[in-house]
Amino acid sequence: MAEIHFHPRGLAIEVRGLRVTLGDTAVLRGVDFHVPKGQIVALIGPNGSGKTTLLRCLLGLQRPDAGQVRLLGEEVGPAVLKRIGYVPQRLPFDRSFILSVREFLSLRLRETRGWFWQRHRNTDAHLRAALAEVGVDHLFDRPIAGLSGGQLQRVLIAFSLLGKPELLLLDEPTAGVDTPGEQDFYGLITEVHRRHKLTVVLVSHDLSMVYRHAARVYALNGIICCEGTPEEVMNADSLKQAYGIHVTPYHHEHGPGHHHVH
Amino acid sequence: MFTEAYMQRALLTALLLAPLCGLLGVFVTARRMAFFSDTISHAALAGIAVGFWLGFTDPTLPMIAVSLGVAMLMLWLREKTDLLNDTIMALLLSGSVAFGIVVLSLLKGYRGELHRYLFGDILSVGPQEVAIAVVVTAIVGTVVFARLNALALLTAHEDLAHVSGISVRGLNYAFVLVLTVVVALSIRLLGIILVTSLLVIPPATARNLASNLRQQLILAIIVGALGGVGGVALSFQFDLPCGPSIVLTCLALFLITLVGRALRKSRRRNLSPA
Ligand SMILES: Nc1ncnc2c1ncn2[C@@H]1O[C@H](COP(=O)(O)OP(=O)(O)O)[C@@H](O)[C@H]1O
Ligand SMILES: [Mg+2]
Numbered sequence: 111m112a113e114i115h116f117h118p119r120g121l122a123i124e125v126r127g128l129r130v131t132l133g134d135t136a137v138l139r140g141v142d143f144h145v146p147k148g149q150i151v152a153l154i155g156p157n158g159s160g161k162t163t164l165l166r167c168l169l170g171l172q173r174p175d176a177g178q179v180r181l182l183g184e185e186v187g188p189a190v191l192k193r194i195g196y197v198p199q200r201l202p203f204d205r206s207f208i209l210s211v212r213e214f215l216s217l218r219l220r221e222t223r224g225w226f227w228q229r230h231r232n233t234d235a236h237l238r239a240a241l242a243e244v245g246v247d248h249l250f251d252r253p254i255a256g257l258s259g260g261q262l263q264r265v266l267i268a269f270s271l272l273g274k275p276e277l278l279l280l281d282e283p284t285a286g287v288d289t290p291g292e293q294d295f296y297g298l299i300t301e302v303h304r305r306h307k308l309t310v311v312l313v314s315h316d317l318s319m320v321y322r323h324a325a326r327v328y329a330l331n332g333i334i335c336c337e338g339t340p341e342e343v344m345n346a347d348s349l350k351q352a353y354g355i356h357v358t359p360y361h362h363e364h365g366p367g368h369h370h371v372h
Numbered sequence: 373m374f375t376e377a378y379m380q381r382a383l384l385t386a387l388l389l390a391p392l393c394g395l396l397g398v399f400v401t402a403r404r405m406a407f408f409s410d411t412i413s414h415a416a417l418a419g420i421a422v423g424f425w426l427g428f429t430d431p432t433l434p435m436i437a438v439s440l441g442v443a444m445l446m447l448w449l450r451e452k453t454d455l456l457n458d459t460i461m462a463l464l465l466s467g468s469v470a471f472g473i474v475v476l477s478l479l480k481g482y483r484g485e486l487h488r489y490l491f492g493d494i495l496s497v498g499p500q501e502v503a504i505a506v507v508v509t510a511i512v513g514t515v516v517f518a519r520l521n522a523l524a525l526l527t528a529h530e531d532l533a534h535v536s537g538i539s540v541r542g543l544n545y546a547f548v549l550v551l552t553v554v555v556a557l558s559i560r561l562l563g564i565i566l567v568t569s570l571l572v573i574p575p576a577t578a579r580n581l582a583s584n585l586r587q588q589l590i591l592a593i594i595v596g597a598l599g600g601v602g603g604v605a606l607s608f609q610f611d612l613p614c615g616p617s618i619v620l621t622c623l624a625l626f627l628i629t630l631v632g633r634a635l636r637k638s639r640r641r642n643l644s645p646a
Contacts, residue, residue, distance in 0.1 A: 166531075169531070169534070169535055170534070171531055171534060171535075188537045191534075191535050191536075191537055192537055194535065195535075196532065196535045198529070198531050198532065203528065203529065204402060204404075206401060206402055206579070207402035207527060207528065208579065208582060208583065208584060208585055208588055209524060209527075209528055209585045210583070210584040210585065212584075213524070213584055213585050213586065214528060216521075217524055217525040217528070217536070218536060251583075251584070253583070254528070269532070273536070
């Protein structure tokens with residue numbers, strides 16, 4: 111994919127020298143990560159390479175040992191978090207909590223000062239439209255804990271979009287979704303990106319899927335070890351450099367040109 | 373039966389605190405904090421012992437103070453140590469009970485008090501308790517309703533709450549503070565051993581009937597009120613300990629709604645074409 115929307119309009123994400131140690135593991139060892147505004151980019155790396163930890167540092171959920179993080183030109187704090195959408199990897203929605211999708215979405219509406227349980231026709235129409243945009247408006251009155259993985263991802267994206275984010279961070283959004291579902295999902299993300307003109311960071315351990323949808327790819331393994339266009343990063347040499355392990359180009363049913371990181 | 377002053381006090385207190393417990397209980401159960409609140413209530417025993425030791429005739433304040441101390445200690449240990457949550461709570465619960473019983477045994481003349489604090493007593497609700505219950509219900513009710521959205525999002529997903537601009541740590545501490553005060557006050561009626569059931573059974577009963585959080589919150593408040601008032605009345609009528617009477621009333625409501633839910637489900641299954 112060509113580098114659409116690439117203008118020097120500043121950086122959506124600016125990370126310098128980020129270090130995080132969890133337990134005895136040096137998870138992030140001096141990460142430099144710069145994401146220009148307006149693109150869909152992918153952050154890839156094998157399981158345990160620190161992708162989730164990096165996102166958590168961006169969001170102020172994890173305090174780094176060293177390094178700086180700036181989002182949309184600001185220090186991380188409540189003010190800038192209002193401009194960010196986050197779809198987390200692990201989804202601990204408890205079955206015993208019977209929050210409905212409508213109730214859940216209304217918790218993100220800052221403009222409604224009232225309690226989430228008050229129903230207003232305008233608010234309901236707004237929430238339904240947000241669900242319809244991600245193709246799941248039939249889930250409006252369902253309990254959030256009873257949704258499938260794919261349905262929940264879409265509801266979470268609708269939740270994020272209600273906050274009118276300028277930057278959307280998606281952590282392994284298609285883990286546990288089948289291949290056709292994955293295609294639909296990336297189609298949806300591309301559409302959302304086009305319509306809302308936001309920066310999207312897709313996190314994945316699977317290079318083959320993000321390849322077609324990302325303008326830039328960043329490979330993480332404790333540090334950002336290579337970055338560039340998907341074609342540049344797909345180059346076996348740079349991937350080998352990226353992971354320090356043997357990488358085989360892997361051909362399967364989506365046809366040639368798809369590579370898995372093992 | 374409602375003409376006796378102590379009876380009116382007990383009923384009024386139950387009518388205030390039981391619905392409040394039902395409301396808080398929805399979040400306590402969804403956040404899996406039932407054992408946490410059980411630890412808070414058992415810590416009150418240490419508070420009662422300390423209170424009598426220091427010469428308080430009414431140990432309400434030492435009870436709240438010690439329960440709060442233990443609750444904050446639990447949160448602190450959870451953040452600062454590798455100890456498992458259950459381990460921390462079991463240590464503090466057993467420690468508080470053992471300490472409280474030993475001190476009460478050493479103080480002469482307080483053994484009789486033990487029974488009423490363990491199982492609740494309508495006679496022990498004095499004018500001061502009623503006044504405190506009125507004030508606490510007004511404050512806690514206002515605070516909880518004002519922060520209901522934040523509390524619901526915190527319960528759904530802490531990280532999303534943080535990203536939505538909620539101060540997760542502050543709200544967690546505030547919730548524990550509120551919960552501790554309400555639990556400590558409810559001990560007069562429910563007793564240390566059974567007070568957690570008022571946080572668990574009304575929300576579970578409401579869950580049998582509700583299909584969203586709004587309905588569950590409203591029904592938990594109603595079930596709490598019915599169980600509290602019904603239990604106090606039973607306790608008075610048949611001269612039963614107050615806590616067990618309230619719990620049995622709540623349990624009866626739970627069983628009725630459980631059967632109702634099962635019947636509704638099977639009817640729906642029969643109606644739907646095979
Ligand atoms: N709380 C923790 N304590 C110790 N190690 C942790 C903790 N959380 C994550 N880790 C370790 O940090 C590393 C990076 O984790 P993570 O950021 O989740 O990787 P990824 O998202 O790329 O799979 C893993 O090796 C994991 O085992
Ligand atoms: Mg991860």
